[in-house]
Amino acid sequence: MVKKYNAENEEEFQEQIIQIDDLDRKILKLITTNARIPFLEVARECGVSGAAIHQRVQRLLNLGVVTGSEFIVSPQKLGYNTCAYMGIYLEKASYDRKVVKQLREISEIVECHHTTGQYAIFIKIQTKTNKHLKKIIDTDLQAIDGISRTETFISLEQEFKRQIPIK
Template structure:
């Protein structure tokens, strides 16, 4: 019997059914999103049309969620990277706090978490002073936030995709 109070996000995400060719394609395109399909086809020993169909299928079933260019924040002057744990006054404030934080473009990631914090965010600012201004004049003004705890990133050692097996 289905619970009418549950939505799709309440169910566990099923792993997609992918084969060895899909895995090889994913390994190639996650290393270089701009690799031509014909080069992928040569590496995989199949036609360009087959690669196009496979990639389209992977997009349709949600294995691939798109492609994008990644901006280097430092090249645009965003030299301060911080992570922030957010305590809420009450759990019921979660949705409205997240909605308000969407209006702060310097917040580049937002996670609903278990443990000590209700929400954990990543924020990129130009300077420490810029970060302080956002905390004081924007974040602390959001109704439902009890307090925050900030962690400064000194350096990112690596970032990667999940392993494709």
Template sequence: MNTPDYLDQAVNIDKLDEKILKLITQNARIPFLEVARECGVSGAAIHQRVQRLQNIGVVSGSEFIVTPQKLGYNTCAYMGIHLEKAKFHTQVVEALRAIPEVVECHFTTGQYAIFIKIQTKTNKHLKHIIDNYLQEIEGIARTETFMSLEMDFKRQVPIK
């Protein structure tokens, strides 16, 4: 399968694109007319620029971010996964995708083949997920779990 070019290399964006990106990544709900006023261009120009940024893969979609703790998900853990063999990667990832509490999954270099983030309501809930789901996945040789005590910050990549 061919990977789209925009996933392989950085694209060229100008100062106006950078300013637009800074504004819309700080507030995805900001009206284009407000972005236009801040940038000194028309609303139509902003709409065209954002559409172009989407088309070339610089930005995708918009989303509301759920605060897990507000929904009772108070335990955050990261898990390094060792595979029995590299060939199990695809089937393990598909099995992980079926577990809603697994919120991130990364194919990595180094000690682990896969690194995941798990968000659960309690430590007991986490243990249940590990015992009844993760340890049942064919192809996983062993795991190592790291508990997050607190997230200090999370951010987007810097816009020049």
């Protein structure tokens, strides 16, 4: 029986390295290039039945190799023209969970990472303008107990973004 991946058992799945074969790799290359590709087209490309593709994709989902499909919203098309990264220093390491819980409430924070090095937490923020970013820093972030200081980097331009290679 294959144990299904879900948010509650994510750590358990992170520890496992899943073995995939050449057909799985070909499927992953096709569906990560175009998440909307019909399974029948994937089947034709792979030389197998549509049912086989459906079973393979379902297996990859259950194992947590693929965690879903999504539509990506362009922040710039919705007026979010400032992208910033921020390193967060905590007063104490024990404030970690409390701070992350409050960061989660700020909708402009689109990523949050626990890091090694000088910052305890590293976040990505999408705002409409630099002034909007300053307001979030001044009113929302500085109000969070446990944050001792922050360091902000504004991204001038994203050159590329990609998924890991399927080899």
